[in-house]
Amino acid sequence: MPGELTAKGKATRSRIVEGAAAVLREKGVGSATLDDIMARTRTSKSQLFHYFPAGKDELLVAVAQFEADQVLEDQQPYLGRLDSWEAWERWRDAVIKRYEEQGDQCPLGALFLQVGRSTPGARAIVIELLRRWQESLAVGIRRLQATGRLPAELDVDVRAAALLAAIQGGVSILLSTGRSTHLRVALDQGIADLRRAGSAVA
Amino acid sequence: MPGELTAKGKATRSRIVEGAAAVLREKGVGSATLDDIMARTRTSKSQLFHYFPAGKDELLVAVAQFEADQVLEDQQPYLGRLDSWEAWERWRDAVIKRYEEQGDQCPLGALFLQVGRSTPGARAIVIELLRRWQESLAVGIRRLQATGRLPAELDVDVRAAALLAAIQGGVSILLSTGRSTHLRVALDQGIADLRRAGSAVA
């Protein structure tokens, strides 16, 4: 565990993480080897173990963190401005687009299942990601409340949680079947029901 | 590939599948070995390869099929009789109970991610499971329509798809976080929205 990383060191470390992420997406977590990662990132065994002394698992956790950050970063432009129904629809389209392009790879899910039980840190990463994601949705719903598009008595957290579940479900079905219909339907329905709650309850 | 299986053979084969399923749940797909399965099922190497000539992958696919059948079988008593709102709530409780007990194991998901890309059969199993599951939900919704609890113009398939996504999302969050709140919320919200569609649109 190198206490100090020089500029060069930091560069190499992130080259490894990003390259590993790419390899994992291509070959799948199960069949990606350290040699694959070495080849891709033009590094040697000792470098991998220099930056990740605990070995493969530690590297996988680092990649998981990287991928998790990526998820929110990608949709931040849309997720951060959920202040009108049009904005919600743009966000929905962005989410669908992202996952359709990603296809049947789920780096994070696969990573989690691989490392999951053994490493406690892995679970924490996913929990934190989901928490932040749901919170962003909640903020968006509160914006709609603040501008009078949704009634104040709506249970924001429950709605946000349900939406998050809808996304996750849609994505997981996309991963298993290769079809994005469920993701699309779940999001459409979720937003529509939210909207309906506005006109019905208000 | 034994063309004919004697009674004894069939018994052994299913002992292997069921034992393997148990081992996979306990140790995780990634770290379960053929030796683990041999120990658990009191079989030898040659038996494993006798019944699953293509080796581990073939066995994993068989286990996936077994687990998939299990999923629907378990909830059939409830899923098969969705003819009143109370029945829907009983089903919801059964689903939640089942997955809470299962905890953070997802044999099918893990199996799929392991075998997935390589074996085409694996995907087919999951697709078929989801198809049947959604169809059961659709039948339930149509029952509600038939008895006048829901308007006839409701888009049944879309609603069923959204519900299925809600479940999958709730489950996948349960798997990652260990908490069943999202599953509960997603199902509650999904059923509530369905019900609301009944009173609002009708």
Place this chain on the structure above:
DNA sequence: CCTATAATGGACTGCACAGTCCATTATAGT
């Protein structure tokens, strides 16, 4: 410029584990 520490190269080890092979025992059909 000198030295401590970081960064890198790459050969080597060890073993876990899938898959092979052949020998032996049980079972079914005639």
Place this chain on the structure above:
DNA sequence: ACTATAATGGACTGTGCAGTCCATTATAGG
């Protein structure tokens, strides 16, 4: 009872791959 085929036992092989070790080169700080 006989024979073909299924069922079982278990030793053996091969290798893919994580992880170790030591030697060499670069970099930073005084």
